[in-house]
Amino acid sequence: MILTILVGQSCIEEFDASFEDFESAIVIEATVTDINEFQQVRLTRTYEFEADGPSAETNANVSVNGGGVVYEFVEVSPGIYNSVLEFAAQSGVAYQLHITTQDGRSYSSSEENLPAVIGLDRLYADRITSDLGQEGVAIFVDSSDESENTRNFRYEYEETYKIIAPDWNNFELKSTGIECGVDVIPKTEQNQVCFATGISNDLILASTADLDENRVERFMVRFMDRNNYIISHRYSIKVRQYTQSNASAAFYNALDQFSSSESLFSESQPGFLAGNVTSDLNQNEKVLGYFDVSSVSEQRIFFNYDDLFPGETLPDYVNPCMEIAPMLISQGGARCVLSAMVDANQVSYLDLNEDPPAEQGPYLVVPRECGDCTVLGANVTPEFWTE
Template sequence: MCFYIVFNLGCVEPFEGAVDSFEDVLVVNAIITNQVKRQEINLTRSYPFEEEEVPLERNAIVRVSGSDGSSYLFEETEPGLYKSIQEFGAQMNVEYTLNIETENGRVYQSTAMQLPVSSTTIDEVSIERTFNNEGIEGIAINVDSFDPSGASQYYRHDYIETFKIIAPLWSPFDAVFVIEGINQYEIPVILREQEERTCYGTNKSGNINVLSTRGFVEDRLEDYNVRFINRDDYVLTHRYSILVQQYVLAPETFAYYDTLKGLTQSSTTVFSEDQPGFLAGNIFSLTDDEENVAGYFEVSALDEQRFFFNWEDYFPGEDLPPYIIPCSFFKPSSSGTIGERDLVNIIRQGTMRFYDFNTNPQPGEGEYIMVLPECGDCTVLGSNIIPDFWVE
């Protein structure tokens, strides 16, 4: 039996609906921090569990208003992503309210929120080769932090990791489909038109990492683990960078994330395929007070630090981690007539990449040696644009 549960930061109330019903709700991911920058807000819609693509909320009017009279309009810079037109940072003792009007005229508003502290500081990000509780060897990324005033108490840690990818079976040449006839075909080999050997992959933290120091002797974090990477994870193969983000939360924001963490340990989204209930946040509809809205408007203090390291820094002279997939050579047949030639179909459909010429083809083999896209084209796994922050 399927059902939703509405969690309202303390009370639990069952929400009854048809077993096979689906509720289309607005999903808001909004975090305003004390950093002076273009603040970001993501708007999406809920979606049936069997669907994979998240529907984006387009063409909304988004504004954040402060109790000091300030007002910040947001513009849609890409589908579903709204950025403040001007840079700003949340100020102490100012209450901020999020206002949204969707394209269909529905209006939403958040509870007024304010910064819990003026700032937070990560004292140190440390990197250690170690074993986790399951006896797996890898890299632990830990944080030290201390608030001598004892005012912080409620923390959330996120990270964004970026890593270099080098396609192991890359070739400077590519085979392109031109034409195929009944008795002939044309798939010339040309120089590749873009960088496809070295790329940069990016992952964001996938778990809700919250901690309260209430009850601690001091408002201090020591060697607090925010990321553990198995030594066999291919993200460590070459050069790796992590941006560690520390948020100090308001008590009610901490309660929201702590409840969400209890719902699922594998997602940071408020409406995901593995979440067994519906979590109500601090955003509500002004158009229909019976309408459910998912998500949360957060105003938090943020500090962040970036760290770089190479595989050789912690595993000198040791074998590299296995690549993300096993890589092999394929020599698909080019025999047959129109529509039946494996080599032509593979190149036309883009399911493999050219590696080399098959100079001595055996029976059933074609004239090209091919590899899987992940093995010969790094853009399948990441971006070929060097990040602005990247240093070697």
């Protein structure tokens, strides 16, 4: 790898990077849990610094062997393989991952056993001021294990939040296709209230190895600035606690040192991190990733903005929602203006523009997301959602 950095006295020149002898390696993300569900394996390949991202490893044969049973996996989207049947890892059973790629390369993991089950005692939200001086909402977990069988934990979360379009209207604009005309018509789809979902993309690790008690107490898994629009109305988060073996914890801790927030496995690394999966045919081939067998405990909570900031102003919407009144036809009649914006789904109807000046059109509009929440989420209420 050759890196060139040129720095002047008063400016920073362009960073130029070039890479020699790049070697593509398979990347394996696999965790089998003790929850009866469709287990999942993700297969990608490492990528060069200049590339947009990892490429999926498709058309592979994937299976997990455990207790004399072979659990087959099927590719449900590029590089993502789900088990054909739901199953849960059992205590006292050794599990092994097997992969054969479409070019005939085969890989196997070491045999892994299910760690002791450690329950997630409490999941809760609290209003705090961060170490950086930001006021906001922190999501904390408490967990304990008197048996002290396991002292390593990994956390993932899935958050869902309600979005309410601030400038929603019962009507919308439709281009007539004739002389730049538009009509105001009733909406046929509910797009005032939506729900969006996001997942964690950082490694969130905790260990009690250096503590007197095997207790995770007030461990923060998520922080949101009070001005983050996703907590403006109602917010829900589901946190999963994975109990890890010492070997698994060592791998993920090392990975955490190497990686940034953009990708857990597939980004540029200052070295090679060996996991527990190796090539069956070439022991010198680099394989990145880990086959983990983990016990899981999960909880979900809900809160409203007013629960933590009673009577206080809501965060600003994701868009300032400035209203405009585009002309129907540009000056000189060279092109359509408003109908082109309508056809491109750029605006939402707000109101009639009464007595518009010469440089304005007959309708007031706002950026589309201000009157149509489906730009930011889905207009179907999740099954788990409660008010």
